[in-house]
Amino acid sequence: MIKVDDKRHQELLNLKKELEKSRPHDITAMRDWKHSMSKILQELELFK
Numbered sequence: 001m002i003k004v005d006d007k008r009h010q011e012l013l014n015l016k017k018e019l020e021k022s023r024p025h026d027i028t029a030m031r032d033w034k035h036s037m038s039k040i041l042q043e044l045e046l047f048k
Contacts, residue, residue, distance in 0.1 A: 005047070008043075012040050012043055012047075016040050016041070016044070019036060019037050019040070
């Protein structure tokens with residue numbers, strides 16, 4: 001079970017890094033980006 005959690009945690013960190021690199025500049029895309037980022041950050045909070 002711990003291995004699965006570690007794997008998911010690493011996946012979330014990688015997703016967060018990719019989203020940070022590809023931050024959009026138009027309003028509509030920014031809303032989607034912000035929603036995705038908040039979901040990742042919420043799930044990362046569970047690992048603390």
